[in-house]
Amino acid sequence: MKVLVTGGLGFIGSHTVVELQNEGFEVVIIDNLSNSSEKVMDGIVAITGKKPIFEKMDLRDKADVVDFFKRHSDITGVIHFAASKAVGESVENPLLYYENNINTLVYVLQQLQEKAEANFIFSSSCTVYGEAEKMPITEDAPVQVAMSPYGNTKQIGEEIITETCKVSSINAILLRYFNPIGAHPSAEIGELPIGVPQNLVPFITQTGIGMRAQLSVYGNDYPTPDGTCIRDYIHVVDLAKAHVVALQRLLNKKNVDKVETFNLGTGTGSSVLEVIQAFEKVSGKPLPYRIVDRREGDIISAYANTDKANNILGWKAQSTLEDGLASAWKWEQKIRS
Numbered sequence: 001m002k003v004l005v006t007g008g009l010g011f012i013g014s015h016t017v018v019e020l021q022n023e024g025f026e027v028v029i030i031d032n033l034s035n036s037s038e039k040v041m042d043g044i045v046a047i048t049g050k051k052p053i054f055e056k057m058d059l060r061d062k063a064d065v066v067d068f069f070k071r072h073s074d075i076t077g078v079i080h081f082a083a084s085k086a087v088g089e090s091v092e093n094p095l096l097y098y099e100n101n102i103n104t105l106v107y108v109l110q111q112l113q114e115k116a117e118a119n120f121i122f123s124s125s126c127t128v129y130g131e132a133e134k135m136p137i138t139e140d141a142p143v144q145v146a147m148s149p150y151g152n153t154k155q156i157g158e159e160i161i162t163e164t165c166k167v168s169s170i171n172a173i174l175l176r177y178f179n180p181i182g183a184h185p186s187a188e189i190g191e192l193p194i195g196v197p198q199n200l201v202p203f204i205t206q207t208g209i210g211m212r213a214q215l216s217v218y219g220n221d222y223p224t225p226d227g228t229c230i231r232d233y234i235h236v237v238d239l240a241k242a243h244v245v246a247l248q249r250l251l252n253k254k255n256v257d258k259v260e261t262f263n264l265g266t267g268t269g270s271s272v273l274e275v276i277q278a279f280e281k282v283s284g285k286p287l288p289y290r291i292v293d294r295r296e297g298d299i300i301s302a303y304a305n306t307d308k309a310n311n312i313l314g315w316k317a318q319s320t321l322e323d324g325l326a327s328a329w330k331w332e333q334k335i336r337s
């Protein structure tokens with residue numbers, strides 16, 4: 001069974017390609033390499049021994065997308081990761097985000113809606129919930145006004161998919177990720193942030209390896225037990241496996257609705273200070289940090305209610321925060337060695 005993975009050389013995409021290959025799928029990757037490199041392909045092959053088909057392409061070029069689906073007319077399953085994902089950048093350059101995250105989605109869906117049957121897995125984000133009232137967050141928590149153009153593109157993307165599925169043969173599953181961290185245990189693939197990492201865990205591992213002098217903790221005056229923000233940090237391999245389970249659900253026609261939504265988290269919230277303590281435990285070294293002002297746009301707390309993913313999708317995260325941090329640390333040491 002041939003499956004298209006857009007953004008398949010990216011952080012979550014590459015880990016999902018590995019898990020798809022482990023389940024016997026033939027994988028075709030489209031990636032424009034704007035936030036990844038072809039070296040990631042070597043890592044995938046080192047893990048699975050199987051080389052996916054790779055086409056360097058920018059999904060913003062509609063003619064290229066049309067041509068691709070003509071050449072791969074047997075593709076009816078798509079896992080769509082390709083998108084820009086930096087919250088701060090999206091505030092500075094909203095049109096880049098609306099073009100890259102929305103136009104590309106439309107072009108891929110336009111090709112799928114021509115088929116007798118199509119299955120579509122969408123990379124969404126807990127960011128659609130904004131500052132949710134109730135913890136843990138369930139899938140029926142209200143989608144709040146987006147805090148950034150990035151978050152808005154995820155909300156709009158979900159709406160586009162839902163409306164398209166109503167009038168076409170496409171079935172879809174929207175996967176709302178909490179905070180993906182870590183790397184494949186082999187340390188053959190992992191996160192490759194460009195420039196100064198915006199996310200907590202890659203900044204921590206780069207501080208641990210000595211690339212950064214110290215971590216800045218963005219505020220410790222939040223209404224939480226230790227004053228720092230709480231998030232649900234999920235191992236990227238657990239997240240990748242959820243995509244395969246979701247695709248198989250559609251292929252086996254187990255879906256109850258044409259569009260289903262699942263939160264992908266561990267169900268456990270961890271504060272920034274707890275992440276630091278966990279990292280010090282797995283690395284065996286103290287992590288230099290200082291408390292600074294809050295970061296604009298940060299929400300206080302977000303962690304998942306995982307009942308629906310566990311009981312309906314039939315997937316449950318297996319790894320702990322420490323597992324995720326240990327794999328991230330092993331990866332950081334590998335790429336800096």
Ligand code: WQD
Binds near residue numbers: 177178200201229272
């Ligand atoms: C986590 C916590 C920070 C860096 C973002 C996107 C979300 C998703 C995941 C794409 C927060 C604190 C961070 C640092 C810190 N991305 N922090 N010092 O903001 O929860 O989510 O990435 O889908 O859409 O919004 O993740 O890792 O940036 O921050 O104190 O140097 O760590 O304040 O409390 P976030 P994050």
